[in-house]
Amino acid sequence: MENNEISQLEIEIIHVDHIKFKDNYLVHENIVSPFTRLYYIHKGKTKLILNDKTIYLKEGNLYIIPAFTSCNYFFEKGMDHYFMHCIFSLPNGLNPFFYFQIEQEVKASLLDEFLFKRLFELHPDKRLPDYDPNVYQKTMWGTKNDYSKELKLLWESNGIVQQIFSKFIKQESKKPLQTLLRYNIESIFYFIKNNLNTDITVDELAKKAYLSTDHFSKMFKQAIGIGPKEYIIRQRLEKAQFLLLTTDMPLQQILEYTNFKTLAYFSRIFKKYHGVSPSSYRNMHMLKF
Structure with missing residues (x-):
């Protein structure tokens, strides 16, 4: 960077x-x-x-x-x-x-x-x-x-x-970010952040970096420590956390903002990372509206 x-x-x-x-x-x-x-x-x-x-x-x-x-x-x-x-x-x-x-x-x-x-x-x-x-x-x-x-x-x-x-x-970080950012990956981070409500594929990101999908994925993981798919999931989960904590938005609407396809999948992934379901997380930590 x-x-x-x-x-x-x-x-x-x-x-x-x-x-x-x-x-x-x-x-x-x-x-x-x-x-x-x-x-x-x-x-x-x-x-x-x-x-x-x-x-x-x-x-x-x-x-x-x-x-x-x-x-x-x-x-x-x-x-x-x-x-x-x-x-x-x-x-x-x-x-x-x-x-x-x-x-x-x-x-x-x-x-x-x-x-x-x-x-x-x-x-x-x-x-x-x-x-x-x-x-x-x-x-x-x-x-x-x-x-x-x-x-x-x-x-x-x-x-x-x-x-x-x-x-x-x-x-x-000692990770080789300079190598990654040489390929204009800054714009890819920005793209991910601003398109979490849409489908984002690794192929699409690799094309933006003018790299093959395999080469892009390998470089991304070397620089960031996790692969692009994992990074996208974590970004979606962080946005979901933010919405769970700061709004009373229904879970179905949160799915629309984060592009988790089904409530079952969202709940399973959320529980994998945070130990509880989205509803339980909100009940434990929610702001009282």
Whole structure:
């Protein structure tokens, strides 16, 4: 991937807040968010369970939780933290978490602390409307970032978030993405992302790359780690997750948006990857409309 493509990390800031737990012990279970969470722990400590793995959040550290990660939160008395909720993407439709190796925990510097505080100052309108994720997640999709009158705010905000996000990057993928992207595969990622409601074949994608189907499939898997068919399925499932979490759309309508041919097939594939059926997933993690 060319450096100018990577530098175009697209950021949507959903929430920025600073919360202190003075007297209460707060627990939220089975939370799955369609955005990425970034934390700076100013004081105190807390515990998260991410996909059955226990993570202790320690004072003076930064943490990142990618979108669609199943979490249980245990906020202890004395916990004081800054955080932001963001959606990250690359212009070609590739998930940045797919391209980079990400550290979940890094030591915060004085600059990192300043950056979190500055972002909080810049966005008093993006504080949580409620501490319950089932409340604030359902209200987040009605508004978008509006910087039309404040380009300076956009530049400063995105610069801050990019600096903080960069702290978590362990390294760029060692997989041969340069070889893959030499054949204009950026446009193929973009095509997949924007045509999930239609039939997409590997033959069709290979023709767009001016390669044979076998050669294209082999290069794709070498670069991305999975084959094109698997990649398409995962993209369809991620869109389905998003719709299950943020809308009350009937399952049949979700099939139309993701092009799973039958409800039985959709349910089988969804359960294979997520351990439960789409209906159970929605009941466990749904936003309360």
